[in-house]
Amino acid sequence: MKKRLLSLALAALMCVSAFAGCAKGGTSSGPAASEGTNSTASEVAKDEFGADFAGYPIKTDEEVSLYVLTGDGYNVPDGVSRNDNEWEKEFIEKVGVKINWEEIPAGSDANQAYNLMIAGADLPDIFYYWGVPGVASQLIADKKILALNDKIETYAPAYYSFNKSDDAIDKSVKDDNGDYYGFAFLREDLKLGTYAGPIIREDLLKKAGLEVPETIADWDKVLHAFKDQSLAKYPVSSRNGLSDVLAMFAGAYGVTTGYYVGDDNKIHYGYVEDGMKEALAQINNWYKDGLVDPDFLSNDSPALETKILNSEVGACYSTGGTVAGYVTKLTEMNSTDGWVGAAPAVKNAGETPMFCQGETNNIGIAACITTSCKNVPLALRVLDYGYTKDGMVFYNYGNSSNYELVDGDPVFTEAFNTDPRGTVTMMQTYTAMAGNAPTLNMLATFKGFTELRQACVNTWYIESALKHLMPGSITLTTDESTSIANESTAIDSYVAETVAKFALGQESLDGFDAFVEKVKGMGLEHVLEVKQAGYDRYLAR
Numbered sequence: 001m002k003k004r005l006l007s008l009a010l011a012a013l014m015c016v017s018a019f020a021g022c023a024k025g026g027t028s029s030g031p032a033a034s035e036g037t038n039s040t041a042s043e044v045a046k047d048e049f050g051a052d053f054a055g056y057p058i059k060t061d062e063e064v065s066l067y068v069l070t071g072d073g074y075n076v077p078d079g080v081s082r083n084d085n086e087w088e089k090e091f092i093e094k095v096g097v098k099i100n101w102e103e104i105p106a107g108s109d110a111n112q113a114y115n116l117m118i119a120g121a122d123l124p125d126i127f128y129y130w131g132v133p134g135v136a137s138q139l140i141a142d143k144k145i146l147a148l149n150d151k152i153e154t155y156a157p158a159y160y161s162f163n164k165s166d167d168a169i170d171k172s173v174k175d176d177n178g179d180y181y182g183f184a185f186l187r188e189d190l191k192l193g194t195y196a197g198p199i200i201r202e203d204l205l206k207k208a209g210l211e212v213p214e215t216i217a218d219w220d221k222v223l224h225a226f227k228d229q230s231l232a233k234y235p236v237s238s239r240n241g242l243s244d245v246l247a248m249f250a251g252a253y254g255v256t257t258g259y260y261v262g263d264d265n266k267i268h269y270g271y272v273e274d275g276m277k278e279a280l281a282q283i284n285n286w287y288k289d290g291l292v293d294p295d296f297l298s299n300d301s302p303a304l305e306t307k308i309l310n311s312e313v314g315a316c317y318s319t320g321g322t323v324a325g326y327v328t329k330l331t332e333m334n335s336t337d338g339w340v341g342a343a344p345a346v347k348n349a350g351e352t353p354m355f356c357q358g359e360t361n362n363i364g365i366a367a368c369i370t371t372s373c374k375n376v377p378l379a380l381r382v383l384d385y386g387y388t389k390d391g392m393v394f395y396n397y398g399n400s401s402n403y404e405l406v407d408g409d410p411v412f413t414e415a416f417n418t419d420p421r422g423t424v425t426m427m428q429t430y431t432a433m434a435g436n437a438p439t440l441n442m443l444a445t446f447k448g449f450t451e452l453r454q455a456c457v458n459t460w461y462i463e464s465a466l467k468h469l470m471p472g473s474i475t476l477t478t479d480e481s482t483s484i485a486n487e488s489t490a491i492d493s494y495v496a497e498t499v500a501k502f503a504l505g506q507e508s509l510d511g512f513d514a515f516v517e518k519v520k521g522m523g524l525e526h527v528l529e530v531k532q533a534g535y536d537r538y539l540a541r
Contacts (some may be wrong), residue, residue, distance in 0.1 A: 049377030057096025067102040067124040075435035084282030092499035133473035136181035147179040155380035158387035172362035182366035185436040193359030200315040202340040232314030237293035238303035244317035250279040251355040320453035325422035341456030356462040364472030386439030395439035398430035412448035485522030
């Protein structure tokens with residue numbers, strides 16, 4: 001996707017004047033008319049939310065309720081409430097509207113919380129949740145959320161302008177009926193959607209006299225060297241089970257995990273493709289040879305970090321922010337361990353990886369305004385702030401103490417990047433970009449990454465691989481979603497259990513063909529048919 005100039009989003013900025021608030025259960029539905037006999041027709045007609053909007057902060061005593069139903073948006077550090085987090089508190093000052101940050105209790109199931117909310121009559125003004133594109137049309141039809149077509153250009157001009165700057169983006173933020181249903185997390189450049197990939201100990205490679213591995217054969221040589229020369233207790237490990245290991249190596253066999261778009265423009269399920277059998281066979285061979293951490297299926301993030309800080313891991317799958325945090329902690333420990341990014345493995349030298357971690361326009365998370373909101377223009381203005389010039393900088397960087405200007409672009413300070421709390425915690429505390437908030441992820445943020453993190457992303461990002469990603473904004477009808485819900489859940493559960501057994505050698509890969517037939521018998525072909533129909537409609541928007 002072509003890079004989009006920030007000026008396209010900024011062109012929509014408009015002058016603004018203070019106005020009344022939007023609160024669930026409130027009585028105000030717009031700016032109050034002046035009392036007494038001095039009110040004029042022009043004053044009553046004045047649109048303080050639209051053409052006469054004078055700017056942020058908005059001065060109002062009203063409150064907007066925003067229910068965050070995901071841990072992947074407006075991220076905060078563990079144990080910290082959004083009502084108490086530094087960025088969220090300052091956001092209220094920036095927009096000039098009190099925000100009641102509603103959130104599900106820690107440890108609760110987000111899907112259950114969403115279902116309970118959406119089934120009720122007393123909805124929050126705004127909710128932020130994954131999977132909205134798939135149900136947006138039905139939510140509008142059920143009068144749960146608002147279609148914003150007749151309001152968005154007037155009351156959310158920054159968001160509207162950016163969407164209209166690129167046809168692919170505009171397609172991604174509508175449903176199949178052409179309705180704008182919410183405010184999506186978007187990126188100025190899709191390169192920013194690649195943030196994870198393989199990492200490997202560069203210092204151990206030097207000791208072994210080897211280069212960063214490219215092919216499966218290279219990886220085989222490196223992992224054996226790490227073990228045979230006692231360089232790493234666990235030549236390869238994982239923090240997210242088999243999926244991380246497959247993300248490193250399965251692409252060499254022409255497959256990836258889950259659903260993807262093939263070169264034939266058809267939807268495929270990677271776990272039943274022939275290449276998956278080969279990938280699992282390779283992982284099983286490495287596991288039998290003692291090259292794979294025996295706890296790779298059960299490691300969580302703290303467990304993997306402990307092993308890395310103890311110099312026990314040779315390679316794994318990670319995010320750029322996480323590996324930067326590892327290196328910061330290792331440096332404080334006076335460790336000489338060095339980490340570097342590696343591209344997903346290929347079969348033959350010189351090939352371009354077929355798959356990489358990446359994301360499409362509109363990854364499927366959005367802030368929706370509900371039919372319970374009494375002041376929709378105010379809610380629109382609160383959300384539009386994230387797409388204005390000042391709002392984008394605040395969402396991406398927080399306040400000015402976190403960054404300095406370099407060639408006109410904000411760049412995180414050295415103090416921010418090297419804070420002992422780690423980059424992730426700093427981002428969670430002082431910005432809204434540790435996860436995916438409703439704003440535009442600015443390309444300039446890439447300059448603020450540490451050199452290691454930039455180098456990793458440059459290695460991991462494969463532009464040609466993005467065509468295989470399933471768009472996050474595909475819309476399925478209610479009947480379609482219902483018809484595949486049980487099938488998809490059963491398939492995913494069975495597949496996760498069985499492929500793990502294949503990888504561990506607990507089940508022979510001689511049974512792979514029978515496994516494929518069983519998955520098909522569980523309704524896979526129907527699931528693929530439904531997903532294909534949704535994808536075809538998406539292409540036709």
